[in-house]
Amino acid sequence: MRVELIAVGTELLLGDITNTNGQYLSKKMAESGFALYYQTIVGDNEKRITEALRIAYSRADMVITTGGLGPTDDDITKEVCATFFNKSLVLDPYSLKKIEAMYQQRNVPMPDINKKQAYYIDESQILENHNGSAIGCYLQSEGKHLIILPGPPSEMIPMYENEVFPLISPLQEETFFSNYLNIFGIGESSVNDFIRDLLQKNNPTVAPYAKDHYVKLRITASGTSENIAQVEIDHIKKELYQRLGEHIFSEGDCSLEEVVQKKLTEHSYKIAIAESCTGGLLSAKLIRLPGISNTFKEGIIAYSNASKNRSLGIPETLLKKHGAVSKECAMLMAKNIALQNYADIGISTTGIAGPSSDHTEKPVGLVYVGYYINGKEDYQELRLSGSRDKIREMTVLTTLYTLLKKL
Amino acid sequence: MRVELIAVGTELLLGDITNTNGQYLSKKMAESGFALYYQTIVGDNEKRITEALRIAYSRADMVITTGGLGPTDDDITKEVCATFFNKSLVLDPYSLKKIEAMYQQRNVPMPDINKKQAYYIDESQILENHNGSAIGCYLQSEGKHLIILPGPPSEMIPMYENEVFPLISPLQEETFFSNYLNIFGIGESSVNDFIRDLLQKNNPTVAPYAKDHYVKLRITASGTSENIAQVEIDHIKKELYQRLGEHIFSEGDCSLEEVVQKKLTEHSYKIAIAESCTGGLLSAKLIRLPGISNTFKEGIIAYSNASKNRSLGIPETLLKKHGAVSKECAMLMAKNIALQNYADIGISTTGIAGPSSDHTEKPVGLVYVGYYINGKEDYQELRLSGSRDKIREMTVLTTLYTLLKKL
Numbered sequence: 109m110r111v112e113l114i115a116v117g118t119e120l121l122l123g124d125i126t127n128t129n130g131q132y133l134s135k136k137m138a139e140s141g142f143a144l145y146y147q148t149i150v151g152d153n154e155k156r157i158t159e160a161l162r163i164a165y166s167r168a169d170m171v172i173t174t175g176g177l178g179p180t181d182d183d184i185t186k187e188v189c190a191t192f193f194n195k196s197l198v199l200d201p202y203s204l205k206k207i208e209a210m211y212q213q214r215n216v217p218m219p220d221i222n223k224k225q226a227y228y229i230d231e232s233q234i235l236e237n238h239n240g241s242a243i244g245c246y247l248q249s250e251g252k253h254l255i256i257l258p259g260p261p262s263e264m265i266p267m268y269e270n271e272v273f274p275l276i277s278p279l280q281e282e283t284f285f286s287n288y289l290n291i292f293g294i295g296e297s298s299v300n301d302f303i304r305d306l307l308q309k310n311n312p313t314v315a316p317y318a319k320d321h322y323v324k325l326r327i328t329a330s331g332t333s334e335n336i337a338q339v340e341i342d343h344i345k346k347e348l349y350q351r352l353g354e355h356i357f358s359e360g361d362c363s364l365e366e367v368v369q370k371k372l373t374e375h376s377y378k379i380a381i382a383e384s385c386t387g388g389l390l391s392a393k394l395i396r397l398p399g400i401s402n403t404f405k406e407g408i409i410a411y412s413n414a415s416k417n418r419s420l421g422i423p424e425t426l427l428k429k430h431g432a433v434s435k436e437c438a439m440l441m442a443k444n445i446a447l448q449n450y451a452d453i454g455i456s457t458t459g460i461a462g463p464s465s466d467h468t469e470k471p472v473g474l475v476y477v478g479y480y481i482n483g484k485e486d487y488q489e490l491r492l493s494g495s496r497d498k499i500r501e502m503t504v505l506t507t508l509y510t511l512l513k514k515l
Numbered sequence: 516m517r518v519e520l521i522a523v524g525t526e527l528l529l530g531d532i533t534n535t536n537g538q539y540l541s542k543k544m545a546e547s548g549f550a551l552y553y554q555t556i557v558g559d560n561e562k563r564i565t566e567a568l569r570i571a572y573s574r575a576d577m578v579i580t581t582g583g584l585g586p587t588d589d590d591i592t593k594e595v596c597a598t599f600f601n602k603s604l605v606l607d608p609y610s611l612k613k614i615e616a617m618y619q620q621r622n623v624p625m626p627d628i629n630k631k632q633a634y635y636i637d638e639s640q641i642l643e644n645h646n647g648s649a650i651g652c653y654l655q656s657e658g659k660h661l662i663i664l665p666g667p668p669s670e671m672i673p674m675y676e677n678e679v680f681p682l683i684s685p686l687q688e689e690t691f692f693s694n695y696l697n698i699f700g701i702g703e704s705s706v707n708d709f710i711r712d713l714l715q716k717n718n719p720t721v722a723p724y725a726k727d728h729y730v731k732l733r734i735t736a737s738g739t740s741e742n743i744a745q746v747e748i749d750h751i752k753k754e755l756y757q758r759l760g761e762h763i764f765s766e767g768d769c770s771l772e773e774v775v776q777k778k779l780t781e782h783s784y785k786i787a788i789a790e791s792c793t794g795g796l797l798s799a800k801l802i803r804l805p806g807i808s809n810t811f812k813e814g815i816i817a818y819s820n821a822s823k824n825r826s827l828g829i830p831e832t833l834l835k836k837h838g839a840v841s842k843e844c845a846m847l848m849a850k851n852i853a854l855q856n857y858a859d860i861g862i863s864t865t866g867i868a869g870p871s872s873d874h875t876e877k878p879v880g881l882v883y884v885g886y887y888i889n890g891k892e893d894y895q896e897l898r899l900s901g902s903r904d905k906i907r908e909m910t911v912l913t914t915l916y917t918l919l920k921k922l
Contacts (some may be wrong), residue, residue: 116900120541121551123537123539123541123544123545124542124722133530134530135531136530137530138530145557145558145563147528148553160553216660268587296586297626300588315526316587317532318585320667386802388795388797388798400818402820404818405822406815406817406826407794409795409798410813411807412808414812415813416631421577443806484910491621491622495802496805497803500803
């Protein structure tokens with residue numbers, strides 16, 4: 109069955125709010141196996157809502173609208189939909205009582221205009237609203253399905269889950285299940301090259317998405333039960349691990365810093381961090397996670413040479429000979445921050461985040477990361493591009509990823 | 516002029532990402548005075564993108580597409596648009612060189628498929644991408660305008676601002692000009708209470724927006740020239756400063772950390788920061804800004820008591836008597852980090868970011884901030900609520916705001 113979403117609201121067209129309802133319902137449609145090919149946003153305007161309905165029903169069997177169920181004059185979704193289907197609006201006394209009671213509870217008399225929210229489209233099924241005053245409707249007419257939902261996500265989401273989902277899920281035989289693999293260190297186009305044949309497959313389907321600084325692979329299988337679908341997914345996941353294994357750092361929603369924290373905890377490793385160009389970002393990333401206090405010993409943000417010298421014991425001769433942005437400086441920073449803190453692991457970053465260079469011949473984007481892991485010294489030279497923010501963020505993620513590989 | 520937005524991407528239809536581009540461009544269209552009545556989301560499918568273009572041009576003079584400019588086979592927006600306008604795609608050697616150089620800098624050969632991103636629609640104007648590899652296009656043909664933009668907001672937004680805005684703003688006679696005031700320390704509803712009468716005005720209009728942790732006030736006036744509009748805006752801005760002055764920390768896009776950096780630079784102040792619960796976030800916020808190396812001396816992330824003792828000289832007796840989360844500890848951390856670095860200003864944070872407490876009776880959300888400014892010691896007690904991330908972020912912003920007031 110083909111579904112289209114129509115979000116109604118001038119505030120959406122003015123950019124005052126984001127249409128998160130669209131994303132939520134898209135996800136739900138995908139999970140339930142409905143085909144969703146178009147979404148439309150339209151303002152609170154009779155002619156244009158009618159036009160959006162006409163176009164949507166020329167392509168789909170079911171339309172879900174969100175928004176435009178408020179009490180004021182510009183909220184007209186229900187009215188326009190009723191006219192579109194040649195139906196009248198009918199007052200539901202039970203819903204009216206509920207709205208009146210809601211106001212009573214707040215010790216406020218119900219404004220007359222709110223009465224409007226207790227009307228439903230004739231012959232439609234009422235969708236109760238336990239989190240607000242506007243009721244929704246589910247209408248089946250002339251082979252078409254229409255679902256009218258309120259705009260605020262706090263009302264729309266429970267109404268979808270409790271009222272709509274049980275009504276429409278029997279309309280689809282097969283549902284879809286997905287697993288996600290998170291990939292770092294190679295770009296979307298390289299991922300494509302590695303798995304081009306798998307991307308052509310139909311069930312399960314494999315699709316890569318470029319996220320901000322990594323790639324997410326989605327594997328989706330359809331089936332009459334989750335178990336059946338998971339067998340298909342596992343089969344292809346094995347293949348993906350064989351081809352991309354070294355780049356897969358986690359599954360699902362698990363972030364890179366979470367995987368690193370987990371590994372550190374597993375080994376009971378203590379870590380200390382000395383940052384120059386990343387200026388605290390690397391430490392902040394790890395400290396985001398609760399429970400990190402057992403692992404994280406200390407961070408020093410040694411942005412100046414004086415601080416590198418005084419707080420990290422980097423000799424002035426080294427700074428003079430190699431510069432602060434050098435593998436020698438990075439390795440000694442990592443070693444010293446570890447030793448000072450009796451930590452198993454010391455990590456350091458030093459580089460040129462831009463926008464301008466440090467008056468040496470070293471280019472913007474040159475970063476050295478120092479690793480001191482259980483007494484073993486190592487370094488990594490990065491050549492990054494982009495804005496100052498991007499260079500700092502990429503340094504942090506690359507460092508976490510490399511650390512993970514070394515653990 | 517009527518504009519429509521078409522966001523292209525199957526990942527949008529599957530609910531994998533939110534269409535924040537839609538909100539951003541809607542806002543920009545409203546500001547520039549373009550009429551925007553519909554937005555559409557469509558998948559990476561030739562037939563359906565063509566259909567979306569056909570419908571959009573039946574109602575509007577200009578279409579802006581976002582997404583579908585990636586290197587892989589399913590990225591087809593440019594190709595479909597070219598066919599729609601009966602044009603061919605042409606390779607831009609300059610863009611190709613730029614993409615190759617980007618890969619070279621990373622020491623990776625450019626995959627062949629990326630070449631595709633250097634093609635533009637014949638007779639269109641190239642929109643340069645300084646933050647990614649896909650170029651955009653601006654085509655005028657048969658009285659129709661077409662703007663093709665990449666999907667990642669980090670590429671789309673600068674391309675709109677730097678390339679598209681100067682091209683399309685002359686198309687509107689009466690344009691809208693806006694000024695923004697950034698407000699910290701009071702919520703959106705309190706702002707509403709203070710300026711209720713001003714919110715009713717028509718030209719200029721005043722509208723508050725709740726941002727992540729502050730409130731943005733937009734003042735918009737229409738006029739045939741910016742100067743005329745600015746006179747109206749200035750008039751109402753004066754009134755807003757009278758009512759909300761102490762809470763307005765900046766205008767336009769200037770962030771709190773930028774205002775702080777500016778003040779620090781004005782006074783030639785040197786700053787050093789000792790963080791516990793914010794774990795590097797405060798330092799990272801300041802170090803985001805270029806040129807901060809003249810101001811920022813050192814940061815220490817003293818997450819453990821041992822580190823507070825060793826690196827910041829907090830006596831064990833103090834830690835035992837008052838605990839690490841105390842005004843005494845905060846003030847001494849601030850003083851010592853300043854003195855150790857010969858800095859004019861020392862700032863410290865120590866608190867309980869949650870989700871659980873520190874085994875004392877102190878509640879989650881209790882944070883002490885220490886200030887040591889030109890020899891004067893002070894502290895601030897915060898009682899925050901929300902997630903670990905929110906408590907850390909609010910601590911950082913409140914600290915920056917308070918520091919600004921003290922400077």
